[in-house]
Amino acid sequence: MILTNARILTFDDAHRVIDSGSVEVRADGSIGSVRSGRARGADTVDAGGRLLMPALINCHSHLYSTLARGITLPGAAPADFPAILKKLWWRLDRALNEDDVYYSALIGLIDAAKNGVGTVIDHHSSPNACAGSLDAIERAYRKVGLRGATCYETSDRDGKAAAAAAIAENVRFLDRRRRDDTVGAAFGLHAAFTLSDRTLRACVEANQPLAGAFHIHLSEDRCDRGAVSRLSRLGILNERTLAAHAIHVTAAERKVLARSGVNVVHNPQSNCNNAVGTAALLELFCDGVTVGLGSDGYSPRLWEEFKTALHLQKVRARDPRVGYAEAYAAAFRNNRAIVRKIWGVEVGRIAPGAKADLALYDYFPPTPMDPGNLFGHLLFGISNAPVDSLMVNGRWVLREKQCVNLDERRVADKASRRARALWERF
Ligand SMILES: [Zn+2]
Numbered sequence: 001m002i003l004t005n006a007r008i009l010t011f012d013d014a015h016r017v018i019d020s021g022s023v024e025v026r027a028d029g030s031i032g033s034v035r036s037g038r039a040r041g042a043d044t045v046d047a048g049g050r051l052l053m054p055a056l057i058n059c060h061s062h063l064y065s066t067l068a069r070g071i072t073l074p075g076a077a078p079a080d081f082p083a084i085l086k087k088l089w090w091r092l093d094r095a096l097n098e099d100d101v102y103y104s105a106l107i108g109l110i111d112a113a114k115n116g117v118g119t120v121i122d123h124h125s126s127p128n129a130c131a132g133s134l135d136a137i138e139r140a141y142r143k144v145g146l147r148g149a150t151c152y153e154t155s156d157r158d159g160k161a162a163a164a165a166a167i168a169e170n171v172r173f174l175d176r177r178r179r180d181d182t183v184g185a186a187f188g189l190h191a192a193f194t195l196s197d198r199t200l201r202a203c204v205e206a207n208q209p210l211a212g213a214f215h216i217h218l219s220e221d222r223c224d225r226g227a228v229s230r231l232s233r234l235g236i237l238n239e240r241t242l243a244a245h246a247i248h249v250t251a252a253e254r255k256v257l258a259r260s261g262v263n264v265v266h267n268p269q270s271n272c273n274n275a276v277g278t279a280a281l282l283e284l285f286c287d288g289v290t291v292g293l294g295s296d297g298y299s300p301r302l303w304e305e306f307k308t309a310l311h312l313q314k315v316r317a318r319d320p321r322v323g324y325a326e327a328y329a330a331a332f333r334n335n336r337a338i339v340r341k342i343w344g345v346e347v348g349r350i351a352p353g354a355k356a357d358l359a360l361y362d363y364f365p366p367t368p369m370d371p372g373n374l375f376g377h378l379l380f381g382i383s384n385a386p387v388d389s390l391m392v393n394g395r396w397v398l399r400e401k402q403c404v405n406l407d408e409r410r411v412a413d414k415a416s417r418r419a420r421a422l423w424e425r426f
Pocket of ligand 1: 060061062123217244296
């Protein structure tokens with residue numbers, strides 16, 4: 001197939017803007033040639049002059065959180081982060097059954113697709129439906145047609161048996177999925193403050209033959225301060241580790257993260273929502289830490305995370321000049337580098353050999369656009385434009401704003417019925 005008559009943002013090393021170009025999509029789901037000019041023939045798809053760019057990547061999300069939308073918490077509103085976990089998330093995850101896990105993931109992935117996200121890195125928890133839960137999530141990825149990876153959140157908060165079951169679920173899924181480049185696996189850990197040394201050692205040992213990447217929350221709140229040295233000592237931090245947040249870290253800890261090659265994932269809107277503070281993005285970049293961007297399940301719109309990442313650094317520094325390079329690098333350079341480093345998959349650029357994960361936007365620039373002013377168009381234009389179509393691995397996921405592989409309304413109806421029952425158990 002050749003996509004033609006598109007304005008192409010390549011996000012390759014040259015950051016090209018091709019005003020009217022064509023992209024060849026090979027049968028194996030990769031990109032062939034990328035060239036300027038219109039193509040003709042039976043196998044061409046006319047993009048109608050829309051803007052074509054790589055599908056976005058969300059490096060940290062929780063698909064299991066989707067059915068909490070609109071839930072009422074009993075009693076007084078939680079006043080800090082540990083209370084939010086206890087009153088909302090740890091109650092919700094215990095109430096989930098396998099069907100809830102599947103529908104929650106379906107809704108989260110549909111929302112992601114409709115917002116131009118092609119890859120979602122998920123972190124899952126459902127302690128009363130643990131065994132096989134990652135398979136249910138994998139089925140949801142395949143149903144919607146998105147790319148990503150998932151893992152199970154190991155924690156001591158529900159007791160020894162639950163921690164052992166979590167380790168077993170990670171091992172089982174990693175063993176089955178480690179060579180898959182559409183739905184991959186990682187080894188999930190909650191956070192240092194709910195994991196004993198003993199359990200962390202058991203995770204390292206269980207993961208050894210599988211060489212999975214650890215995916216963990218790191219110093220999201222003050223309650224998890226000092227985690228870096230402990231996790232480092234126990235062998236959790238390395239160049240394939242995904243560490244979400246890294247807000248309450250010291251300058252010395254940032255140096256350890258840089259030295260270990262840890263991939264930090266910044267989740268700015270979730271951090272605002274939980275009032276836990278915000279990561280020192282400028283300092284993390286300055287110290288050489290790789291920082292990507294995620295949503296933490298807060299929003300399927302990675303564009304809003306990109307904007308919030310920028311705005312928060314300006315507010316932190318009280319300087320309107322800062323944050324541009326960091327927000328751009330996190331969203332468009334580091335996210336793709338992280339996916340390549342951990343799962344060996346080339347996404348996030350339109351170049352021969354990369355995966356054909358592509359999004360078409362209804363964006364017809366009303367001002368001149370070139371590689372030199374791309375940021376302004378991303379921030380003020382493309383980020384607000386409707387996503388018309390999304391392709392993952394060379395296959396359409398979204399066409400004319402509708403999911404092609406499922407009936408969205410039917411899925412929403414079923415999910416709503418499941419959510420009602422879930423909220424009664426909550
Ligand atoms: Zn998270």
